[in-house]
Amino acid sequence: MSKYWNENTKNLEPYVPGEQPKDKQYIKLNTNENPYPPSAKVIAAIKNAANEDLRLYPDPCCEELRQTIAGYYNLTAEQVFVGNGSDEILAFSFAAFFDPGEAAILFPDITYNFYPVYADLYRLKYKLIPVDNEFTIPVERFFIQNGGIILPNPNAPTAKYLPISRIKEIVEYNCRYSERIVIIDEAYIDFGGESAVELLNDYPNLLVIQTLSKSRSLAGLRIGFALGHKDLIEGLETIKSSINSYTLDRLAIIGAIEAFKDEEYFQEIRRKIITTREYVTKELTAIGFHVIDSRANFIFISHSQIYAGELYQKLREKGVLVRYFNKPRIDNFLRISIGSEGEMGSFLRILKEIL
Amino acid sequence: MSKYWNENTKNLEPYVPGEQPKDKQYIKLNTNENPYPPSAKVIAAIKNAANEDLRLYPDPCCEELRQTIAGYYNLTAEQVFVGNGSDEILAFSFAAFFDPGEAAILFPDITYNFYPVYADLYRLKYKLIPVDNEFTIPVERFFIQNGGIILPNPNAPTAKYLPISRIKEIVEYNCRYSERIVIIDEAYIDFGGESAVELLNDYPNLLVIQTLSKSRSLAGLRIGFALGHKDLIEGLETIKSSINSYTLDRLAIIGAIEAFKDEEYFQEIRRKIITTREYVTKELTAIGFHVIDSRANFIFISHSQIYAGELYQKLREKGVLVRYFNKPRIDNFLRISIGSEGEMGSFLRILKEIL
Structure with a gap:
């Protein structure tokens, strides 16, 4: 803040995008990026x-x-x-x-x-x-x-x-x-x-x-x-x-x-992501997660046995980045981007270890 | 304009950048681009x-x-x-x-x-x-x-x-x-x-x-x-x-x-443009142009014998694009980007033909 800012700027609270840490390699499921390369x-x-x-x-x-x-x-x-x-x-x-x-x-x-x-x-x-x-x-x-x-x-x-x-x-x-x-x-x-x-x-x-x-x-x-x-x-x-x-x-x-x-490639990768999403949803439901019905390349999940904020931290320690919004009504949910089959397999394995 | 625009938008007059015509190949001296490629x-x-x-x-x-x-x-x-x-x-x-x-x-x-x-x-x-x-x-x-x-x-x-x-x-x-x-x-x-x-x-x-x-x-x-x-x-x-x-x-x-x-290349091309600018300024002055002292990659010029708006049109017809601002105080001036030596040679030749 400085005296050279105008009134409006002084009152703004900018948007904060998902973190892009450089400290180590993560399984990055926090910014809804596509796991497959561009065409x-x-x-x-x-x-x-x-x-x-x-x-x-x-x-x-x-x-x-x-x-x-x-x-x-x-x-x-x-x-x-x-x-x-x-x-x-x-x-x-x-x-x-x-x-x-x-x-x-x-x-x-x-x-x-x-x-x-x-x-x-x-x-x-x-x-x-x-x-x-x-x-x-x-x-x-x-x-x-x-x-x-x-x-x-x-x-x-x-x-x-x-x-x-x-x-x-x-x-x-x-x-x-x-x-x-x-x-x-x-x-x-x-x-x-x-x-x-x-x-x-x-x-x-x-x-x-x-x-x-x-x-x-x-x-x-x-x-x-x-x-x-x-x-x-x-x-x-x-x-x-x-x-x-x-x-x-x-x-x-x-x-x-x-x-x-490149319509063919577009159809191929979006189908793959949908398939992975459905598979992950089934797996998560089986281990007690509540998964909101998703039509996106991410899912929104919560679990009655473990607090989302804590799960976010534990996943992070084990090298999996997901998005946690510490805000009313959604503070017990995590947003998980759908990665590749391999990434989601690792995610499920690590999640089960934590639980 | 539509009823869905807000009041501010209805009153805006946007900036108009230099034209980018696609009808033919021009010697393009109208948007102050650099004639040399990037490093x-x-x-x-x-x-x-x-x-x-x-x-x-x-x-x-x-x-x-x-x-x-x-x-x-x-x-x-x-x-x-x-x-x-x-x-x-x-x-x-x-x-x-x-x-x-x-x-x-x-x-x-x-x-x-x-x-x-x-x-x-x-x-x-x-x-x-x-x-x-x-x-x-x-x-x-x-x-x-x-x-x-x-x-x-x-x-x-x-x-x-x-x-x-x-x-x-x-x-x-x-x-x-x-x-x-x-x-x-x-x-x-x-x-x-x-x-x-x-x-x-x-x-x-x-x-x-x-x-x-x-x-x-x-x-x-x-x-x-x-x-x-x-x-x-x-x-x-x-x-x-x-x-x-x-x-x-x-x-x-x-x-x-x-x-x-790539400091070396940067120094090389900016020196070339300065040299060309000084040369073109001298040539234009010799044929009666008033050239405002320039430290840019363009010059601002006028001539007592030919109206700038007319010169702009004639140059355009002969395949040279320059920038003309039809505005008070500067309506008898043309802004000419400094192109390569070859481009500026052609520009001077065509200009002399017109005069």
């Missing part, structure tokens, strides 16, 4: 693009990437926005569509911890809608006057999924009555959920945000995208172009394009 | 880092890169912030240090067009300090109560440079009297100017922002950095971590580190 075609394309053209600015409009994503989802390029990870796009969305002078925005009380940070950054009022004891999002409670709604589906860190029909009810309500945007944050949708993309052409107030960090194994390349009505995309472009003309570098653009072209 | 060591390191680790998040603190930059400038890593291009860092600086509730921030009337955009984005009051007819920044006029000061040195798009002694006067005034930050935007400092970095340890209110886009030929990789007192850097980290935990991807981090290690 070999992505790697080859990046190596090929690492050339003297790096002296030139990237395309500020990311035209080719937007065309590629549009083609993949049967949309037009005007319905696609791309950014430096989905977090940046979330931040731009809060800046573009939510208004400090308006009614409170709504999101679940248990959700992605970045939302209240964005709200504070842009001085927005927000109202937390409590999920139930099984972490289900109570759709009806969103049917109130609001300044906009944001929901992850599946939710984080609970992994709990809302069927598309329920998402539609929220979007429909806000389209008709509140006339406000609904943002569905689908960072984990590729692991078994159904995307709200199919609702896009019916609802001009729906924005769907996804990322290449999880299902396409590109956390290290920083690419996210948003899909929605062209007027919403134009709003995001307005914010982006008021901050940074070029948010995606040349290599990220190339890598992202190739990732969408 | 071969940068390319090699990126190719090497294009591997399966891209599935993992980058280091959110960019520790190794910050250490490298700190070492280069004889600072500590706590005095270094890195970001997705210097524009992103400028945006974060406006968000961290300038306050909508405070006195107006100050910047020259002729300067980087992004500053008023940032000010509008964050709803800041600003006051333009008019430069003189030779585009010199009148230092004394900054000695007034203010909410902070931002200046590029050399200035853009004029290329005009302020000696470090004059920068020091502004920083000193604001440190003693206004107790506000002074941001020196040194995107072009490596082309013959003296950096304000040497003042850093004396002034806790000084922030220096630089980029790897120009002098290190990495516009396509998107890396900028800021140097300042650790409390200022912490302010930038607070904003960044309230928007996006990972703004630099793995390849940008690696490329930037290598760029700082």
Whole structure:
């Protein structure tokens, strides 16, 4: 803190990402990274693009990437926005569509911890809608006057999924009555959920945000995208172009394009992760864990015999990193990313030793 | 525009970067890119880092890169912030240090067009300090109560440079009297100017922002950095971590580190650009151009016999892209990036044909 900071900055509490310790090699199940490498075609394309053209600015409009994503989802390029990870796009969305002078925005009380940070950054009022004891999002409670709604589906860190029909009810309500945007944050949708993309052409107030960090194994390349009505995309472009003309570098653009072209590999690795998740869930249930039904590449678990905070520590000592949120309602749960079969085998073995 | 945009977004006029036309091959002297490729060591390191680790998040603190930059400038890593291009860092600086509730921030009337955009984005009051007819920044006029000061040195798009002694006067005034930050935007400092970095340890209110886009030929990789007192850097980290935990991807981090290690190549290409600039300046002066004294990798020129807007069009028709700002006080000037010797030879030849 210093006297040169402005008032808003003095009051901010930034988001804290999962730890990246360097003290030793861990089985790293704490940041929902994909255990499988990116497509070999992505790697080859990046190596090929690492050339003297790096002296030139990237395309500020990311035209080719937007065309590629549009083609993949049967949309037009005007319905696609791309950014430096989905977090940046979330931040731009809060800046573009939510208004400090308006009614409170709504999101679940248990959700992605970045939302209240964005709200504070842009001085927005927000109202937390409590999920139930099984972490289900109570759709009806969103049917109130609001300044906009944001929901992850599946939710984080609970992994709990809302069927598309329920998402539609929220979007429909806000389209008709509140006339406000609904943002569905689908960072984990590729692991078994159904995307709200199919609702896009019916609802001009729906924005769907996804990322290449999880299902396409590109956390290290920083690419996210948003899909929605062209007027919403134009709003995001307005914010982006008021901050940074070029948010995606040349290599990220190339890598992202190739990732969408390798459908076979994408299907293969997401199936593998789903299979591993189902197997791990069964094993954990067998040894007394309560595992919240997951459609993500992570699971949210608790055990009646051992406190989650203690289990987190013991796993860490034995070389397994998982995520523990020391917060009300979820302080007896651990979030475990789904690693490779081998990693999850080791995790289960170590867990059984501890128990 | 749509009813889903908030009030602020509706009123924003985003920055427009230099055009990147795809209709034909141009001699591209419009976005101040470096005509020489990045260091071969940068390319090699990126190719090497294009591997399966891209599935993992980058280091959110960019520790190794910050250490490298700190070492280069004889600072500590706590005095270094890195970001997705210097524009992103400028945006974060406006968000961290300038306050909508405070006195107006100050910047020259002729300067980087992004500053008023940032000010509008964050709803800041600003006051333009008019430069003189030779585009010199009148230092004394900054000695007034203010909410902070931002200046590029050399200035853009004029290329005009302020000696470090004059920068020091502004920083000193604001440190003693206004107790506000002074941001020196040194995107072009490596082309013959003296950096304000040497003042850093004396002034806790000084922030220096630089980029790897120009002098290190990495516009396509998107890396900028800021140097300042650790409390200022912490302010930038607070904003960044309230928007996006990972703004630099793995390849940008690696490329930037290598760029700082290849000092020999860096010195070689910046010397070449300076030499070409001096040659082109002499040639242009000989054919009647008024060339503003430049310490940048571009020049700002006008001619009494031909209107700049017309010359811009004619150059474009003949395959040379330069930047024209159709704005009061500078509408009879063109900004010309310094290309390779060959490119500038062609530029001069085509220019003489037109005249």
